[in-house]
Amino acid sequence: MKEKLDTRRIDRRRFLKLGAGLVGAAAASAILPTRQPKAFLLPEKVQSEVRKPMEGFITAPQAAPDKHFVATDGWIYIPPPAVPPYHPDNMAPGLLTTYIFGFRDVTELGDDTGKIFAQKMKAQLVSPIFWIDQEADFTLKLTNLGLQVRPDLIDAHTVHFHGFRNAIPIFDGEPHSSVGVPIVRDLTYFYRPHHPGTYMYHCHFEETEHVHMGMVGPVFVRPILNQSYTGRQFAYNDLSTEYDREYVILLNEIWAESHWSDSHVQLPEWSDYRPDFWLMNGRVYPDTIEPNGGGTDLATGDLIAPSGRPELQYQPISSLIQCNSGERVLIRLINLGYEEQSMKLTGLKMRVVGRDAMPLQSPTGEDLSFLTDVVSIGPGESMDAIFVAPEVSSMTRLLFHNRDYSRLSNGGGSGYGGQMTEVHIYPAGELGPQTEPNAWATV
Ligand SMILES: [Cu+2]
Numbered sequence: 001m002k003e004k005l006d007t008r009r010i011d012r013r014r015f016l017k018l019g020a021g022l023v024g025a026a027a028a029s030a031i032l033p034t035r036q037p038k039a040f041l042l043p044e045k046v047q048s049e050v051r052k053p054m055e056g057f058i059t060a061p062q063a064a065p066d067k068h069f070v071a072t073d074g075w076i077y078i079p080p081p082a083v084p085p086y087h088p089d090n091m092a093p094g095l096l097t098t099y100i101f102g103f104r105d106v107t108e109l110g111d112d113t114g115k116i117f118a119q120k121m122k123a124q125l126v127s128p129i130f131w132i133d134q135e136a137d138f139t140l141k142l143t144n145l146g147l148q149v150r151p152d153l154i155d156a157h158t159v160h161f162h163g164f165r166n167a168i169p170i171f172d173g174e175p176h177s178s179v180g181v182p183i184v185r186d187l188t189y190f191y192r193p194h195h196p197g198t199y200m201y202h203c204h205f206e207e208t209e210h211v212h213m214g215m216v217g218p219v220f221v222r223p224i225l226n227q228s229y230t231g232r233q234f235a236y237n238d239l240s241t242e243y244d245r246e247y248v249i250l251l252n253e254i255w256a257e258s259h260w261s262d263s264h265v266q267l268p269e270w271s272d273y274r275p276d277f278w279l280m281n282g283r284v285y286p287d288t289i290e291p292n293g294g295g296t297d298l299a300t301g302d303l304i305a306p307s308g309r310p311e312l313q314y315q316p317i318s319s320l321i322q323c324n325s326g327e328r329v330l331i332r333l334i335n336l337g338y339e340e341q342s343m344k345l346t347g348l349k350m351r352v353v354g355r356d357a358m359p360l361q362s363p364t365g366e367d368l369s370f371l372t373d374v375v376s377i378g379p380g381e382s383m384d385a386i387f388v389a390p391e392v393s394s395m396t397r398l399l400f401h402n403r404d405y406s407r408l409s410n411g412g413g414s415g416y417g418g419q420m421t422e423v424h425i426y427p428a429g430e431l432g433p434q435t436e437p438n439a440w441a442t443v
Helices: 012-031 044-051 113-117 207-212 224-228 256-263
Strands: 067-076 098-105 130-133 138-146 160-162 186-191 197-202 216-222 245-254 277-280 321-324 328-335 341-345 350-355 370-372 374-377 382-388 396-402 420-426
Touching: 098 256, 113 138, 130 224, 197 207, 197 328, 197 382, 207 256, 216 245, 216 328, 245 321, 321 328, 328 374, 374 382
Parallel strands: 067 138, 130 216, 245 328, 321 420
Antiparallel strands: 067 098, 138 186, 160 197, 197 216, 245 277, 328 382, 341 374, 341 396, 350 370, 350 382, 396 420
């Protein structure tokens, strides 16, 4: 084999070619003398030198990372109707229906590698929400646990912080120009964000597949203005972008055939893309308004399922929007699907204050924000909108939904489904404060 082996560029096809070469080499070695050429065996002293870290090289940070994610595969629940033979997947365990690739946040498990590696095949959809303060240093460690259902795939994974103005390619998570994280290895990404706003992250390795399979999550940068006003929160460095509660909603789709193909060792034809389910934060309506998950069970490292819904264990993020009359509510909307979506807030206008992590202001500071009840959002785009909750005397429901009615059904079945959630407006002062993004408050 004369061809130089470039580990960064081994895709599956090359891997198969290489495998054929290795089989050939193994067959050849069976008929050749067994004595190894001397050059293959380094003297013991040299071997130990080679293993030492070289002086002057940058070594991995020793301090605990701010966040530790693992990349692996897993299973989620999408309700009926069936889309035979692809949904539900006949290989899915227990109550679950659909094979995914994804991330998990294992920060709370510290360096308990037993519990961390036990999270293989326990990915979640969508990936965990995280945020960084503007101008703060932030480290994110990614460990690749491998794919339990597809041990034949030697895929690396990465975290690509989409839209983030990254100075150093190695932290960009775009493996064609830098590196991916191979199985059972890790890489710690470093960020120092200068621009507040709503972003997203995704794996960039074989991205058509890995993004659609579920390696997508929300990330946002909190403006430095927050630090000047204790207890107040802003979307951007502008007082007009103040809000009382915030909700992140990530849109994507599930094409059941492609998820089934990955679990059944088949290759889907991506140009046939024809999704069956339209999701908000990894769930379809009415599951979108079910509670958030209960966090991480520190005894096992597993996710705690939302109350009363064990099948949503790996879809822990609720999309229900709650607020009191008079409050300002920020919706951080992200599209990491493959279709443009048009989302409507019924009966209420919202002010779009930012797009793609840029405040809607001209270079000379003119206000370019606008009021609307419908926003269009393309793949890879984000949008920040703030609405003011109107006066109500009892809890009042509004809908936030896709305007395309064919995307408001589950698998073409009857009844409402898909990309829809509810806004629950309470009389002033009835809801307690929100503790973190998308968290439910006590009534
Ligand atoms: Cu990946």
